[in-house]
Amino acid sequence: MSTSTPTRTPAGPRPGGGPGFPGMQGPVSKAANFRTSAKRLVARMRPERTNLLLVVVLGVISVGFAVAGPKILGDAMDIIFDGVIGRYRGGPGAGIDFGALAVVLQWVLWLYLVSSIFAWLQGRLLNKVVQRIVYSLREDVEAKVHRLPLRYFDGQPRGELLSRVTNDIDNISMTLQQTLSQLLTSVLTVVGVLAMMFSISPLLALIALAVIPVSVVVTGQIGKRSQKLFIAQWKHTGVLNAHIEESFTGHQLVKAFGRQKESEAEFQRRNEDLYTASSGAQFVSGLIMPSMMFLSNLSYVVIAVVGGLRITSGTMTLGEVTAFIQYSRQFTQPLTQVASMANLMQSGVASAERVFELLDAQEQEPDPADAALPAQRRGRVAFEDVSFSYRAEQPLIEHLSLVAEPGQTVAIVGPTGAGKTTLVNLILRFYELDAGRITLDGVDITALKREDLRSQVGMVLQDTWLFGGTIRDNIAYGKPGATEEEIIAAAQATYVDRFVRTLPDGYDTVIDEEASNVSAGEKQLLTIARAFLASPSLLILDEATSSVDTRTESLVQHAMAALRSSRTSFVIAHRLSTIRDADLILVMEAGHIVEQGSHEQLLEQRGAYHRLYATQFAAPVE
Template sequence: MSATTTTSPRPQPSPMGRGMPGMGMPVGKAKTFGPSAKRLAGRMHPERFWFAVVVLLGVTSVAFAVAGPKILGHATDIIFDGVIGRARGVPGAGIDFGALADVLLWVLGLYLTSALFSWAQGRILNGVVQRVVFKLREDVEAKLHRLPLRYFDGQPRGELLSRATNDIDNVSTTVQQTLSQLLTSLLTVIGVLVMMVTISPLLALIALAVIPLSVFVTARIGKRSQKLFMEQWKQTGVLNAHIEESFTGHQVVKVFGRQKESEEEFRRRNDALFGAALGAQFISGLIMPAMMFLSNISYVVVAVVGGLRITSGSMSLGEVQAFLQYSRQFTQPLTQVASMANLMQSGVASAERIFELLDAEEQSPDPADASLPAQRRGRVEFEDVSFSYRPEQPLIEHLSLVAEPGQTVAIVGPTGAGKTTLVNLVMRFYELDAGRITLDGVDITRLRREDLRSQIGMVLQDTWLFGGTIRDNIAYGRPEATEEQILDAAKATFVDRFVRTLPDGYDTVIDEEGTNVSAGEKQLLTIARAFLASPSLLILDEATSSVDTRTESLVQHAMAALRSSRTSFVIAHRLSTIRDADLILVMESGRIVEQGTHEELLEAGGAYHRLYSAQFAATTT
């Protein structure tokens, strides 16, 4: 939205009063775990230098940690040899406490150094992950600005918000918790394997036998849980969409007594989410017990074989003790990786949903050699324009019209005739199927959207105010405006008269829903916003519908001043408000069936006369 545009940034419905079908959930075959995980890893490529530092610190930390058990094995041999020697009556035999102390001090130093490098690794990795997620959030935000309005028409806002907030947070948590542990676990497996082979290749082979089984179990369970995690996050988005819709229209729900139906719908969707989440967590939760079972079997086999080798004299007690410690250290990282599988599955499922948003078709890019009108006059011309939301249902066909500078062009017609669509095409919220629209002689497709919309001010029936002061809301379309200019715009649109009655005046803070000002006052604020922006082209879509009769009369005078010297498109249902329009267009089914002044159209006795008579009859009965 440009600085001079006062339309709501929220998705607007089509003129038919509903979104386009088939545009709610992204369609297409879901990606598998591998491609999504690979793409997520690819987003970390810019941090490759710091990842190299993290790996180096991890290798150093693990190297010191895995050396500990082997050195402790020497301490066990010192104690064992001393006890056995004394028991056999060997002269001078006993525990060499000096040598034992040296060994223990070495081990203490190794573990302290390992902990220091591990802390540095975690500190750097935390910064890396947060920068990656920060960039992901930026990309999602930028993507939302590049998506066409057509995408938002049928996209549930709760579902979209879920992808932009919940899913990104889940990715952040997943990467933060798993990446450090995954790196440490893999390095530990490699380091421990080297140490086990140096102690006993036979026992190392026995310990390695658990790996193929672990990989098989993890792959089988993970494949099933991935689908369930995708369903879980899909149902989360669906539930969020329902909650957002219900609470946005909370008053309407209560007025029509639909609380029970809303609660039942919530219960149904919550049950679907419960079922998907329970299934995902249960299936992925099977990995940990399975891995623990395999680890314990390996540990028992190693202990038995190691005991036999001690009795045969081929290994010392300290070596077997060290190997048993390595055996546990070897299977423990595998178990930890397996236990993170459900978290990784959930995170990658969220990443897949984010990538679906990032891959959505964008609006056409602005031209590299963009043009600008030689003079801003506000002349708008439709040249044989055709447009449809769905190819099989044409809406506007071969429409041609000219709005001269300074003219007020009113557009009237029944609901669904294409009135709002017409002005949305001027704003390039949608792209034409055929024909072209020019602004001051320049095809609007040759203008950058920012340049186009900077010349247009728009006030909708559906008002939008953001959380901020009244002064900030008026200056939204022109942030550099002076206090005097803001006051002049407020006085011209009769905002000043009710602001002066507020305790904090222009410093009154409006909440996000604008509940501390009336509907008519909100409308006046949006009109003042457009007045201050001073665009060359003004679009008013039933802008005075929320204003009372007395205020409407005042606003009409303000609008007359605002429309002077600029082209105006006015969409109106109250025909009494557009009697003074220079040109009135009567639309039916996307076509202009009549055009002329108020008096000319009444004399013609056609569609405009019927609409006017129907309204007049309604007001007199």
Template sequence: MPPEKAMDFKGSLGRLLRLLRPQQAQLIGVLVLGTLSVALTVIGPKILARATDLIFAGVIGKNLPAGATKEAVVAGLRAQGNTTLADIFQRADIVPGQGIDFTAVGQVLLLVLALYVVASFFGLIQARLTTSLVQSAVYSLRREVEEKLARLPLRYFDRQPRGEVLSRVTNDIDNLAQSLQQTLAQIVTSVLTVIGVLVMMFLISPLLAIIALLTVPASVFIAAKIGKRAQPQFIKQWATTGKLNAHIEEMYTGHSLVKVFGRREEAEAMFREQNDTLYNASFRAQFISGTIQPAMMFIGNLNYVLVAVIGALRVASGSLTLGDVQAFIQYSRQFSQPVTQIASMANLLQSGVASAERVFALLDAKEQEPEPERPERPAVVHGKVEFHDVSFRYLEDTPLIEDLSLTVEPGQTVAIVGPTGAGKTTLVNLLMRFYEIDNGRITLDGVDIAKMDREDLRDKTGMVLQDAWLFGGTIEENIAYGADDVTHDEVVEAATATYVDRFVRTLPDGYDTVIDDEGGTVSAGEKQLITVARAFLAKPAILILDEATSSVDTRTEVLIQRAMNSLRQGRTSFVIAHRLSTIRDADVILVMESGRIVEQGDHETLLHAGGAYSRLYAAQFAEAMAETD
């Protein structure tokens, strides 16, 4: 699980932005359109100030005597000692006796309307480009995550709850997409607006611009302080989301067992505990980050008051026109609004970066050993398998298999028995390269499997596991899963050979019967039969049966054994079994204990040897007799 402390925000944000590199053309388009839209929007108040000045001049000029000049009126006011009014008239474009020039005012308003319409059009195109840009980036990220999952070793999934992995692949990527969608264009627009507004404010009045800028350090300081407190809560929020999803997934898949063993209340208590933790973390994260916007609005209002008061004094002194002050107040609002927006987007950005880091942690996980540059392959696959001094351990300080050597001739059936945890399944997992060995080597027909392409190796191998896996689809699709370009007749042939056909014929839709990923419409034994048919149809050179008959009844087991005997003809087979009665006909029986082969031979030889196999067989025979009694 990720740590619940402040993460590398800058590093993760930089890496997140690098995801947008492939969409560089669209990003440039967003910037250009944003610049044009903001430029037109920023020019608007300055042009609108001209309309205010025209109206002000018309109202004043109408009340002055016609025929007089502005200079005469101003001189008269100064002679009367009314210096303030004289300064205002001096600055204004007054024509004594002339009222409001509505034609000129209308032209100004139409020009401003056209600017805003064009700016909105550019903004609309920018929003569309932003959506395409973000979705393309997230699409690539999803594909990268999917490819990464295929390259991760089983060790990774052994140590990660499935719900946690699913949360990173779904919830975190969705949250990242939403955060980028809502912040990218807005941040671009807000930053450009701040720059454009600053330029216009300095052009109108450097003094007022400096006063407006005095509030920026306070805004940055407050936003940084609040954001620093909110960030750990966002980390905790998404980490807890992963834990909660893992718990829900486990309780759902084991729903029947939870009820059978009376653990419903315990499961509900754990859910409530994690749900409460998630609620508290989410509440704190949203509340703390949510205080940024009110704080920014308060500072913005202070800025507004300062600009209004000092602007009025500048008008009274004749340094500015009324239209200039009106435009500056608009710019002041436009300046504080994007600053407030940037601050208010901090919670979205922090949440998105927190999710991004969890996804990056998945992408940075150690992968399985890379495929060889020049993979080797046997000229002809006969199925001879050799283990040469193989050592393996799941944990560095816990040995499992040490210096194991074994030779399996082509076409032999090798049964592997032993107590739980002896390393039986591990042995075949190493053969399939699900795990990489620590020392030694494994060869297939003389070729080291570490030098073979994994796909090529596994293409020659068929597996039937203890836990039958089916996917949502028809029975025919499930049987044909392990083979390419097979016909319906071939599917039926494989199903008939493995006794699947007999129960499929009883279903209303036959081979077109749709089953879900849990196989709810068929029994456990029937699920296992379908997986056996899948392996039969694939016709592999090496066959691995891991407790393949553990979920079927005795009669079905006999039928499967007959099918297996036919399937194993001419193929090297590894059979892992607890019921020793199912492997009596094996060519070689390996008895494993603590990762070592302690006995090796056929059934009769091992039984008469009186060793570990004999004790296992006697124990099962005694258990069977006890059940009969």
């Protein structure tokens, strides 16, 4: 064992895991780029371009049949009008030709029936396409989360991250579902109706077209203002979710310290921010629909007046004007629908931008393509001039060198924030070094695949974590494919079996989401059994017995002794009684090793270790 310990410098606090912790960054408040985010969202539809083309074809057929209806209904109007006028004048054969009228109405009925069938087929296919697009997006986000470094999660509140991968993706799905169909149908309807309007009367068609540039200007101006508000809405949604997740997770602690009022006040403040942003976004975007309806009604009045004048002059029939008025309504209606979808589109693109920010986050360094495991797994770990800091302005570990020989038990002690947990996190490559290197059996750990490196390491953390599932599943997590005999043997070796046998369902007992149906000590024992089952060549115990009682601790120590045999072990401990038999004890302060030796040697030196020992044992005795 060798060490190098230059002049010590104070180490800053490690970045926390929730709002208010040092190093925590708030939600991204970057200005929205609607065009770029919308293009990226459209680009994700390329794998479905064949089905989307079929959707367009079905839409063309459906809209084509629907658009032909008013023109034929205009012919029916002319038949009725001519019959009424003929009867009034009293000429031969006067009256309504009901036979011809029935044929026309039958054609209209079939047109609308076929249009409805193709519209149903289009909607069904589009629904499948949208769901596949969102499915692919969820897959990419899930894969991205696994490629992100631990440093990224240190800087993100969990509620904010969960909001991006759940609420925002759900909002994208809803937006695509509601807007794509309407948008396609509206565009096709505008084109088809416009063609029919010009075929009936170019003059009236030009009058109807005059509303388009005004509509574009109005929609554009309102849309610019609403986009910023939608960005704020989803940002405040993430902030509120982060607070709720934090408060509910620590609900017992909030009650214990009597901070319900402060927590509620914070919720009210953040909820008020979300209310203000949401109300503003909905109000501004809601102005689009009334504005478009006003322009549509204004266009309708002008067309009705001009059409009436053309009937009196004999240049158009009543049926043609009636058909044109219907087309004018059909022409402005899709424009109004597109305008009304603007708030949905703005909200959806705002959510897409937040998801794309997650997808664009810097990933951890990729594993080497030619990675290879050490020729012989002995468990020798060497730190060579290692430097690391969570933040560049606050160095934590500087120029540290040490060697842990195979089979040694190396205990690491020191005050909180000294860098003990950081040291073992670096072995697992949870963080990348600023300088120096760490080797495992002579191979630089950066030359190994992370999966291969971590497969050789068993880790028991101070903060226990169990998954929703049975006790058997939680133990077997340490070794996929483990047999029933192996699981029970690991449980017996770590004294888990003795309390599992007292449960009604035994190893089939289901642990709930918060693992509230087992005690803190039992949870820790389960994580120890999980590591025991993995049988790694390198073992890391980070305050592994901090949550168990004294008697259980004594039993676990015997299990740990068997677990540590013939493998290198790093033990982080605050209870010095648990590391007396360690081969080597490292005393850390401010990221540096200030003392090293056996328990007896360090006590004789009467230095930092002696002070820690006196604090735990001598002071209580006195």
